[in-house]
Structure formats: structure tokens, C-alpha cells
Amino acid sequence: MNDPSNLHEPVLVQTVVETMAPCFHGLVVDGTAGLGGHTEALVNAGAHRLLAIDIDPEAVQRLSERFKENPRVSVAHASYTEICATLRSHQQDHAQGVLLDLGVSSLQLNKASRGFSFQRDGPIDMRFNATGGRPAADLVNRLPEPAMADLLREFGDERRARAIARQIVRDRPHRSTMELATSIRAAFGGRTRINPATRTFQALRIATNGELQAIENGLSAASTVLSAGGRLVVIAFHSLEDRIVKNIFRTWAREGVGQILTSRPIQANVSEVRKNPRARSARLRAFEMLGEG
Ligand SMILES: C[S@@+](CC[C@H](N)C(=O)[O-])C[C@H]1O[C@@H](n2cnc3c(N)ncnc32)[C@H](O)[C@@H]1O
Known part of the structure; x- marks a missing residue:
């Protein structure tokens, strides 16, 4: 198996x-463990016990392999929404x-057969867990045009949603990510834009996986399992995700559930972005549950 830290x-x-760090004496749950980069960093920094969860069976297999000799790490195949049962x-x-x-791992993005990337030719799948649910191709090939436009606007913030929806419907059926990307590009009528398919692919992925x-x-499930003084750390990669996290944390703070630790989201510095361009859009927010007494 490839070295996960390269993936x-x-x-x-x-x-x-x-x-x-203040949580290291108790159980820390990595709810989106992916390839285990954060899990490993937390364990190496002194976390006593870690539960690494991912919804993607392939990620879970790699996590199990990576941590098989580390008794402080347990691995589970689950959605973080099921954190209580897990x-x-x-x-x-x-x-x-x-x-x-949150979001997609490089392993998922770079593997053509997962269908997440408009730069690699593969089936239009985009499911984090391909053993359940329906692939994105169902939406692409079946959704009525107005509903497609709404989806692109709502989950992709796509200003050209109507034109793209019209083109996608006109060019059906779409059998591969490249066919779909070509259709989206056509809706831009040759106008230059770095990756015209970016927002459409994001919207389809968000809708496909709910x-x-x-x-x-x-977040709601996490708040029910966190101990007094426990911490929730969330990294979002686009404004739709970040807005939800920000609003939920604000509501909790107003209700006296605990306190927001990040008055503004924390972003990667220039040197991290240079090394890892994906870090450019990362926004980290943290919340601490009310302590005892
Ligand atoms: C950005 S990656 C995490 C990478 C990880 N922190 C690492 O260091 O390798 C996001 C991961 O979240 C997983 N994921 C997405 N939705 C999930 C859900 N509802 N429950 C659990 N995992 C989920 C994806 O399968 C993916 O592996």
C-alpha cells in the first residue's frame, strides 16, 4: 500500500x-480521519486515545493498516453523524x-474511478461511500432543468446556474466526468475562466452526499457526546460549510452551551499554502463546551 502521508x-x-491539546487526557474522535494525517499528528503530540472514523470504506481500510500497531488508535467505518452509536x-x-x-481527500479526488475530479476521466460517482446511496450521475442525467439550476445555485454559488443546467440537460446522457466537464465548458461560451466546472462539481458532490x-x-451529535470542557474543531473548505459552522457555534454560545474559541476563522499561512495549495481555502473554527462547576 502507498505511504498514506504521500496521498x-x-x-x-x-x-x-x-x-x-487540552483534550489529550480523554478520548479524541477524528470524525473525518481520511488518510489519518491529523490522527497521527494528534497521537504523536500526546493524545492518549483516538477514535478515527470515516464514511469511506477505502479510507477505513487504509486507516486500519496505518494504525494497526498503535494500541491508542481505534478505527471505525461510520458517518460522523452517527458519532453517538459509534x-x-x-x-x-x-x-x-x-x-x-470536512470535504474530500486527495486520495478521493485523484482517483478517476471515484468521479470527484473534472480533470480525470471516470464515472460520475462522487459518493464518499460507494456502497450506499445513488451516484451523482443520477442527478446529472435525470434532474429536471429548473431543479438542476437550483442545485447549482444553492450548493455551488454558481452565477451561471441556468445556462449550465440548460447545457447539461441538452447534452444528456453524460457517461463520464470529462463529458460532463465539456458540457459545462460549452455553457460558458468560450469565455475564459480557470476551471468552469469547479462549482458545478462541488454542487453535485454536496448534493450527492447530503x-x-x-x-x-x-455538529449536533458531537455536542451531545462532548464532556464538560470538551472541544469541537471544524475545518471547512468553502463558504457554505463555514457559514453553517459559524452559525451553529454562535447559537450555542448564545444559549450558554459553551464558548467560541476562534472569534475569526483560522487560516493557513503563506508558507503552508505554498506547500499545500488545498490549504488556501481552509477555515478552522473551534468551540469549547461549558466546563464543570
Ligand atoms: C479532507 S478529508 C480528511 C483528511 C484527514 N484529516 C487526513 O488528515 O487525512 C475528508 C474525509 O471526510 C470523509 N467524510 C466525508 N463525509 C463524512 C461523514 N459524513 N462521516 C465521516 N467521514 C466523512 C471523507 O471520506 C474524507 O475521507
Whole structure:
């Protein structure tokens, strides 16, 4: 198996470790463990026990391999929205820290057969967990044009949503990511834009995986398992995700559930972005549950 550290460069590692450090005496849950970059950094920095969760069976297989000789790390195949049941199945009912590093891993993005990338030819799949749900091709080839335009606007912030939806419907059926990307490009009528398919692919991925609903449900579930003084750290990669996290943290703070630790989201510095361009859009927010007494 390839070295996992070559397959996905984790973002904002130092900030994650420093923010989570006060939780190291208890169980820390990495709810989107992916290739295990953050998990490993947390364990190396002194976290006593770590539960690494991912919804993608391939990621889970790699995580199991990577940590098979580390008794401090357990691995589970689950959605972070099921954190309560997953803890119970590991004979736990509370966690001291929960990390969610949202979005897609480089492993998923770079593998053509997963269908996440408009730069690689593959089936239009985009499921984090290909053993359930329906592939993005169902939306691409079946959604009525107005609903497609709404989807692109809502989940992709795409200003040319109507033109793209019209073109996608006109060019059906789409059998591959490249066919779809070509169709999207045609809707831009030759006008230059770096990657015209970026927002459409993002929107389809979010809809296919129900990602925004998962964030809301996952944050709510995390708040029920965190111990007094426990911390929740969330890294978002676009404004839709970040807005949900910001609003939920603000609501919790107003309700007296605990305190926001990041008055502004923390971003990667120039040198990290130079080394890892994916870090450019990362926004980290952290929340601490009310302590005892
Ligand atoms: C940005 S990657 C995380 C990378 C990881 N922090 C690392 O260092 O390798 C996001 C991961 O979240 C996973 N994921 C997405 N939705 C999920 C969900 N609802 N529950 C659990 N994992 C999820 C994806 O499969 C992907 O592996």
C-alpha cells in the first residue's frame, strides 16, 4: 500500500494539535480521519486515545493498516453523524475532543474511478461511500432543468446556474466526468475562466452526499457526546460549510452551551499554502463546551 502521508497532506496541523491539546487526557474522535494525517499528528503530540472514523470504506481500510500497531488508535467505518452509536459500539459514551476536517481527500479526488475530479476521466460517482446511496450521475442525467439550476445555485454559488443546467440537460446522457466537464465548458461560451466546472462539481458532490445536512447533524451529535470542557474543531473548505459552522457555534454560545474559541476563522499561512495549495481555502473554527462547576 502507498505511504498514506504521500496521498493526502493534512491542513492546519499545528493549530489542530494546539487547540486539541487540552483534550489529550480523554478520548479524541477524528470524525473525518481520511488518510489519518491529523490522527497521527494528534497521537504523536500526546493524545492518549483516538477514535478515527470515516464514511469511506477505502479510507477505513487504509486507516486500519496505518494504525494497526498503535494500541491508542481505534478505527471505525461510520458517518460522523452517527458519532453517538459509534462511541457506544466502542464502549464509550463521551469524548473530550471531536475533529471534523470536512470535504474530500486527495486520495478521493485523484482517483478517476471515484468521479470527484473534472480533470480525470471516470464515472460520475462522487459518493464518499460507494456502497450506499445513488451516484451523482443520477442527478446529472435525470434532474429536471429548473431543479438542476437550483442545485447549482444553492450548493455551488454558481452565477451561471441556468445556462449550465440548460447545457447539461441538452447534452444528456453524460457517461463520464470529462463529458460532463465539456458540457459545462460549452455553457460558458468560450469565455475564459480557470476551471468552469469547479462549482458545478462541488454542487453535485454536496448534493450527492447530503453534505450540508450532515454537517448540521454531525455538529449536533458531537455536542451531545462532548464532556464538560470538551472541544469541537471544524475545518471547512468553502463558504457554505463555514457559514453553517459559524452559525451553529454562535447559537450555542448564545444559549450558554459553551464558548467560541476562534472569534475569526483560522487560516493557513503563506508558507503552508505554498506547500499545500488545498490549504488556501481552509477555515478552522473551534468551540469549547461549558466546563464543570
Ligand atoms: C479532507 S478529508 C480528511 C483528511 C484527514 N484529516 C487526513 O488528515 O487525512 C475528508 C474525509 O471526510 C470523509 N467524510 C466525508 N463525509 C463524512 C461523514 N459524513 N462521516 C465521516 N467521514 C466523512 C471523507 O471520506 C474524507 O475521507
